[in-house]
Amino acid sequence: MNRVTSVLIITRTKDRPELLVRALDSVDQQSFSDYLHLVVNDGGNPDVLDAILAASPNDRRKVIHHPHSLGMEAATNSALRAHQARYVVVHDDDDSWQPEFLSEAVGYLDGHEKETGVVCNIQQVFEKVEEGRVTTLSSRPFNPAVAHFLRDDFFVANQFVPIAFLYRYAVHDEIGLYDERLRVCGDLDFHIRLLQRHSIGKLPGFLANYHIRVATPVPTLSNSVSDKAKHLHFAQQVIEAHDQRTLLQRMCSWWRVRLWYRAKNLLLRFCFRLNQGRASGA
Template identity: 25%
Template sequence: MISIITPVYNGESFIESCIKVVIEQNCPDIEHIIVDGGSQDKTIAVVKKYAENYPHIRWISEADQGQSDAMNKGIKMAKGEILAILNVDDYYQPNVLNRVQTIFENLPKNSFLVGNCKVWDETGKVKFINRPEKLKLKELLLGWSINPHPINPAAYFYHKSLHDDIGLYDVDDHYTMDVDFLLRVVQTANLQYKDEIWGNYLDIEGTKTFSDRESGQGVKRMENLFNKYNQQLSFLEKLQVKVKGYWFKKVWSKVEYFERHPDEIPSVIIQKINVFTKPNS
């Protein structure tokens, strides 16, 4: 069984579409656990309406300590051996849950399965597709611009038993708890990546992650988190991360400069580009 956990607080704008997304997956062996933090809007009224007609929906509503606490409550309630976190404003591609269930039939215990995720802006356009192909700790610690981590839980699934090894989400962390979880998971789990689009994530103004990034605080939080896990690497691994990161940033800064100043691209580079892009006669 797949247990899908949705933490929510005052989410009446999205909760119905979130519930429908799971229903429309037409996956028979699931439960959808909705963990509400004591919403003051119509969230619970919507949840109750659907729960009366769909027995796979389970829910609680009570005060909590934030998103991490809500997810931990859902994990403890879960009956499935496979876990998924679906935030109230994110959604799956069609038939993802059946596809994931089939893959897990051939995976060993403590597996972490990752697909790709579409990232949308407020105008309904895809900003980019997150393709987290490299998942080892020392690869992720090179940073987002080199090896992006899985950006949203709508595109990954894992065995509940992983929490027995790495613990639950950090209740005191309200911003980087998902990345902290990932950096612990990749050191323990059997990692599997599929080059398939599974999740959809709304990166829009007003959301917690968007606001934190725009304020500049998000970057500092991520730096602190990565520094913490960098200390767990061997001396050689630390050196590899530092050297690779240095050279990538050096090359990338040149690329960004010439994007802004194309007239300054050396003529020898332009000649080589013309040779490679010249149509065959």
């Protein structure tokens, strides 16, 4: 009987070599090594991708080439159908980890059998890309006030991004794969479906980096959230499909929770900067 790999890492990419190189290095630097890294080329230039992979050899890495783009969620599902593992994480080609992410996340789930997934704290990194060079502009904690993940909170906003989320592969047998009809926000839909039946734990460390390009002139280098109209359209589709409350109840809840999260995040960021100032002055 073949042994099942501990972690399946899925990276979806299309013609973003400047960013993909960083993602590959992020995986290669992990202190935890029992993984399979599956790169899904969703309609990008296969020769360019193969050259990048050849320059960063890793015998735990494989590639799937889509001749034409099928979309983000279809790319994820291609990887899920191709390989099984105990745990899954989506490492997009523009994000990155700290070296201990997999070690700590796997250790948490190994020790908490009742939890279906675990999320670490996230550092939001703002950057620009000029002439193939990525430059960091600023960074800040992303949604750090959240200690527990409740399904209804996702009707206000997605509480975390895929780079920070390790979960059990077996949950797909119960709730299905990602919804390929959604061009974006497939992670929001998946998180809501998962939380209908299961719980997600939280790691205290800032082990994942969520990178956002600022004012990039190259469309392929932008984030999925950059097209706000498209993102809002699909987010509303997801929420309306899952949220059975009346429109008035949704609006009242949205504003109440949104203001509460805003106040908590401002307070936590103030405390975080205050502690940084004290540490630098020590």
